[in-house]
Amino acid sequence: MKNTMKIQFLSKSENEAFARVAVAAFVSQLDPTLDVISDIKTAVSEGVTNAIIHGYEGRDDKEVYIECELEDNTLTIKIIDNGVGIKNIEEAKEPLYTSRPDLERSGMGFTLMETFMDEMEVSSREGQGTIITLRKTI
16 A cells, blocks of 8 residues: 655744644554654654754745655655755754754754654755655554
């Protein structure tokens, strides 16, 4: 069984909740536990927040894209922005690292995504944007 979903929304912080719920509703067809749903929602929140705060530097007139795929019991989520990109992905993945200390960010976004999902991949090009790919088998 394979199923897909694509959504796009403005890079407004209030749309982060919409993204969480949309992905949770999509994955609900696999009848996951509430803990699994909570983990997925947390990971999506972190990815979308990274796109808005870091990728678009807080601008709310840009687009964030989410692509989801269910194949068998595996969920793949791609969170995509066309923002500033990440200069050093390995540094950005370090716990407590943040490119926006002025906003008192915790620097735990990638760490949380890795913790709550089975796999996380980050690809980015400076000036072109970032794709965060998350996978979880349910």
